[in-house]
Amino acid sequence: MPELTIAVAKGRLQADALALLARAGAVVSSAALSSRRLALEDESGRYRFIFVKPSDVPVYVEHGIADCGVVGRDVLLESETDLLQPLTLDIARCRIVVAARTGTSLRGLGMLRVATKYPRLAAAHFGAQGRPAEIIELSGSVELAPVLGLADCIVDLVETGATLLENGLEEIEVIGESTARLVVNRASYQLKAAAVATLIAALEVAKAQVSNLD
Amino acid sequence: MSEPLSRIPGGMRYYFGPEAQLRRQVEATAMTIFDGWSYEEITTPTVDYYSLFELGMGQAEAQRAFRFTDLDGRMLALRPDVTSAAARAAATLFAERERPLRLCYALPVFRQQPQSHAEWRRESTQMGCELIGANTKVADLEVLLIAAELLRSLEFDGGYAITLNDVGIFNGVAERLALDPLRREEMRQLIDVRNAADLELFLTPDTSPEERQAFAQLTQLSGKRETLAAARRVISNDQSLAALDRLEGLWDVVELLGLSDSFEIDLGDVSRLDYYTGLTFKIYVNGIGVRVGSGGRYDGLTANFGKDEPAVGFVLDLDELTDVLGARAMKDTVARQTLATPSGITDGDPATLFRGVLDRRAKGERVLLDLISI
Numbered sequence: 001m002p003e004l005t006i007a008v009a010k011g012r013l014q015a016d017a018l019a020l021l022a023r024a025g026a027v028v029s030s031a032a033l034s035s036r037r038l039a040l041e042d043e044s045g046r047y048r049f050i051f052v053k054p055s056d057v058p059v060y061v062e063h064g065i066a067d068c069g070v071v072g073r074d075v076l077l078e079s080e081t082d083l084l085q086p087l088t089l090d091i092a093r094c095r096i097v098v099a100a101r102t103g104t105s106l107r108g109l110g111m112l113r114v115a116t117k118y119p120r121l122a123a124a125h126f127g128a129q130g131r132p133a134e135i136i137e138l139s140g141s142v143e144l145a146p147v148l149g150l151a152d153c154i155v156d157l158v159e160t161g162a163t164l165l166e167n168g169l170e171e172i173e174v175i176g177e178s179t180a181r182l183v184v185n186r187a188s189y190q191l192k193a194a195a196v197a198t199l200i201a202a203l204e205v206a207k208a209q210v211s212n213l214d
Numbered sequence: 215m216s217e218p219l220s221r222i223p224g225g226m227r228y229y230f231g232p233e234a235q236l237r238r239q240v241e242a243t244a245m246t247i248f249d250g251w252s253y254e255e256i257t258t259p260t261v262d263y264y265s266l267f268e269l270g271m272g273q274a275e276a277q278r279a280f281r282f283t284d285l286d287g288r289m290l291a292l293r294p295d296v297t298s299a300a301a302r303a304a305a306t307l308f309a310e311r312e313r314p315l316r317l318c319y320a321l322p323v324f325r326q327q328p329q330s331h332a333e334w335r336r337e338s339t340q341m342g343c344e345l346i347g348a349n350t351k352v353a354d355l356e357v358l359l360i361a362a363e364l365l366r367s368l369e370f371d372g373g374y375a376i377t378l379n380d381v382g383i384f385n386g387v388a389e390r391l392a393l394d395p396l397r398r399e400e401m402r403q404l405i406d407v408r409n410a411a412d413l414e415l416f417l418t419p420d421t422s423p424e425e426r427q428a429f430a431q432l433t434q435l436s437g438k439r440e441t442l443a444a445a446r447r448v449i450s451n452d453q454s455l456a457a458l459d460r461l462e463g464l465w466d467v468v469e470l471l472g473l474s475d476s477f478e479i480d481l482g483d484v485s486r487l488d489y490y491t492g493l494t495f496k497i498y499v500n501g502i503g504v505r506v507g508s509g510g511r512y513d514g515l516t517a518n519f520g521k522d523e524p525a526v527g528f529v530l531d532l533d534e535l536t537d538v539l540g541a542r543a544m545k546d547t548v549a550r551q552t553l554a555t556p557s558g559i560t561d562g563d564p565a566t567l568f569r570g571v572l573d574r575r576a577k578g579e580r581v582l583l584d585l586i587s588i
Contacts, residue, residue, distance in 0.1 A: 062332045064503015082330040086408040086434070184408075186505060187498040190375045190478055193436065 002041055002048035003195040004188070007066035009054035009075070013092035013180045017070040020089055021047075023209060024202035046195075058083060058183065067188035068199065073178040074157050078118045084189050086200055087182040089207060096121065098173040099164050100153040101146050106172065113152045115145030122155040125175050143167040225328055225336030236543065237339070237536050241320045243367050244341040244530070248318035251360050253343050256317045258299035264289040269518040270298020272488055278327040292324035296340055297515070297527065304346045305519035313347030313523070320532065332504045335533055342509075342529035349513060349524030351463050354493050357509065357526050358464070361497060362476055364530065368539065373500035377436070377480035378464065380493055381510075382457025383445065384484045387429060390451045391420050405484050408433040436480040439465055445481055460492065489515075497530065501538040506531050 006026070008017050018028060026047045032040045039050045050066060057071035058081035070089065074096055096118070100106060112133040116122045119137045126133035136151055143163055145151040157178065158164060164171065182203060189196055222228075229237060245255065267276040271294065279294040293299065296319050304315050320341040328334050343360060345353050358376065365374045384405065388398045397416075404413040410430045417426045428448035435441050442462050449455065461479060468477050483496055490510040497507035509528020516523050574581050 059331065062330065062503065064332070082332070084408045086410065088409075088411045185503045187503050189408075190377055190436075190480065190496075190498045191373070191500055193478070 003046045004068055004192060004199060005048045005050060005066045006199075007050050007052055007057045007060045007069040007071075009057050009069075009071045009180075010051050011054060013054075013070065013072060014051070016091035017089070017180060020091060020203065020206050020210065021070070023206035024199070026199075026202075047199075055079060061183050061185050064185045064187055067185050067192060067196065069183045070180055071183060072157075073176075073181055074118065074121070076181060076183065077121050077176070077178075080120060082186070084184040084186060085181050086184055086189075087203055087207075089180040089182060089203065090211060092178075092180045094157050094159040094178050095171075096155065096175040096178055097158050097171045098125075098153055098155055098175065099143075099146075099158070099169045099171050102168055102170045104146075104152075106153055109152060113150070114155055115142050115151035115153075116155040117142060117157075118155055121175070125155065143169055223336070225334055227335070232543070233536065233540055236540055237532060240368060240532060240536055240539065241339070241341060244364055244532075245318065245320055247360060247364050247367060248343050251316070251343075251356065253316040253318035256300060256303065256319050257321065258293060258296055258303070258319070260293055260322075261290050262293060262299060264291040266302060267291055267294055267298050270301055270515065271295055272486075275486075275489075278325045280324050280326045293321070294323055294325050296321050296323065296342060296529070297344060297512075300344050301346070301516045301525065302519045304344075304523075304525075305516045305521035309521055314353070315346040316343070317346070318343040330504070333534075338534075339532035340529040341532050342527060344525060344527035346516065346525040347523050348526075349492075349511070351460070351467075353524075353526055354464060354511065355467055357528055358468075358477075358495065359471075359473075361495075361507065361509065361528050361530070362473060365476075365497070365499065368535065370499050370538075374476060375478050375498045376476060377478045377483055377496045377498070378461060378493065379480055379483045379495070380457035380461050381484070381487050381490050382460070382492065383449070383454045383481055384432075384487060386451040386454030386457065387432065387449065389453060391417075393420075402484050402487060405433050405482055408482050410434060433482050436478060436482060438474060438479065439469070441479040441481065457492075464493070493526065495528065497528070499535070499538055501541065502534055504534060506534040506538075 008014055022028070025044065026042045028040060028042050028049060039048060041048050050060065052060060054071055054075045057069040058076060058079040060066040061069040061083055062081045072092055076083070076085065106112060110132070112126060112131055113136060114122050114126065114133050115136045115138050117138060119135045123133065123135050136145065138145060142154045142156050144167070145154055146169060147167055153172065155175065158171065161171065182200065184196055264276065264279065264281055267279055276294065279291040281289055281291050284290050300317050300319070308315055320339060322337055322339045324337050326336060328336055343357065345357055361376060384402065388401065393401060401413070401416060404416055410433045413433060414426050414430045417429055421429065431444070431448050435445050442458055442465070445458055446455070449458070465479065468474055483494065489512055491513040492511035494510035495508065496505045499506050507528055507530035511524070511526045513524040516525060571581050571583070
């Protein structure tokens with residue numbers, strides 16, 4: 001019986017997260033990884049991993065189905081879930097930015113149309129600035145929206161900026177940084193205190209090792 | 215309207231069969247235990263003035279209530295908590311009564327906006343007690359031990375944790391840093407989610423590097439007695455130290471009673487600081503990811519209703535508890551809770567039939583009338 005269930009966001013940060021977890025003693029064999037199973041145990045049998053969509057990680061952890069999760073800060077900001085965030089993992093670093101077509105100014109507009117995958121985050125950002133904004137929620141290819149005239153600007157996650165550039169967009173403003181976080185369920189944090197503390201400590205050591213390598 | 219009749223509003227649900235029975239049993243267990251500690255049952259109005267809950271819970275919490283207007287235009291609310299009305303009753307209806315006052319209840323509360331994604335219910339039943347008019351260590355312990363007895367009686371033995379904190383610890387630190395209300399709230403949130411990295415960044419303008427690292431540890435201080443010693447190494451203001459002493463006083467007794475396995479100290483639990491004035495605690499049980507109860511000391515509350523006196527209490531969420539117990543009962547498959555086999559009753563004219571039925575009922579037997587073949 002595994003001590004902890006860890007939900008890992010599939011996609012962008014999965015490989016880095018698994019590498020860090022392996023360094024921290026939670027090793028998933030490559031044979032297990034190459035299978036298509038979405039739930040598997042690590043080699044020690046102490047951890048069970050589940051692989052889910054990034055936005056579902058907070059859901060599994062908040063309900064306590066997973067005790068812990070590894071997910072980007074962008075997802076946490078958007079989901080407004082009630083989770084503990086005891087550790088930042090310096091992986092999957094990127095920026096959350098406002099971007100628009102190169103050369104356009106958003107200043108003169110009385111009302112902004114904003115296309116984004118992050119409606120809450122975008123609304124909060126422009127709300128704090130006191131700018132009226134119509135939020136247009138999209139689920140992908142957000143960079144197209146200003147190009148085709150659906151929106152004046154976008155709020156999106158940017159890693160290198162290459163996609164923006166290729167679509168004729170430029171960064172106007174950085175809203176925040178996003179890196180992966182270890183999140184923990186509130187009840188698990190108390191009821192499985194020892195196992196959670198062990199994992200946090202091991203990840204801290206692993207994180208330090210990686211930053212020394214860099 | 216084209217709305218199908220089958221649909222019910224979000225966050226509402228039916229209870230029936232074994233689950234409804236289990237709810238009643240859990241509620242009965244709780245009320246028996248409250249009674250065993252000499253708590254008197256109170257039923258507060260289901261509908262009350264909204265302003266009561268603003269005074270009792272604070273505006274942010276009260277806003278989650280279902281609201282509507284009375285005939286005279288005053289705003290009403292479906293009771294979003296019981297403590298507000300209990301505190302008002304203590305200050306008004308029971309003003310002349312001898313102290314301390316011990317009140318308990320098991321009542322549904324309604325919240326238009328659920329607490330979180332995992333706590334999706336908009337109607338839930340709170341089982342709770344309030345001890346009003348005493349601010350001693352013994353009063354705090356009485357309430358904690360009632361909570362522990364309740365969880366033990368429901369056979370959560372070993373599978374529950376009651377986490378203790380004292381708001382004085384955070385308040386002392388916030389005062390020492392002279393934070394304005396907005397920054398204070400930001401710091402509270404960072405500690406609440408145990409985000410040590412961002413807390414250090416947040417503290418950078420106001421503190422030296424050593425102080426910063428020390429305060430950031432606040433997020434990670436949880437455990438048994440050693441937590442208090444660790445906290446004393448990083449905190450030096452008088453208010454926080456006095457709070458740590460109070461916690462230690464409670465912990466001494468918990469330990470002597472042999473209950474330290476079920477209790478934890480958790481200095482990172484800093485929710486609802488505007489409401490509580492001393493001890494705070496949260497209750498977790500194995501099998502569910504959300505807390506099933508919370509409580510603490512709220513000495514300022516009854517002053518809002520014109521009689522300033524200390525108070526301490528807690529609530530447990532009946533629905534969350536029965537969710538866990540129900541899932542466990544299904545696993546057990548032992549029919550501990552099932553009904554006795556009904557006695558079949560047939561033939562005879564109605565009078566003869568019912569004479570027999572009434573006899574059996576008088577003996578306390580369970581009957582089931584076959585209405586088809588009679």
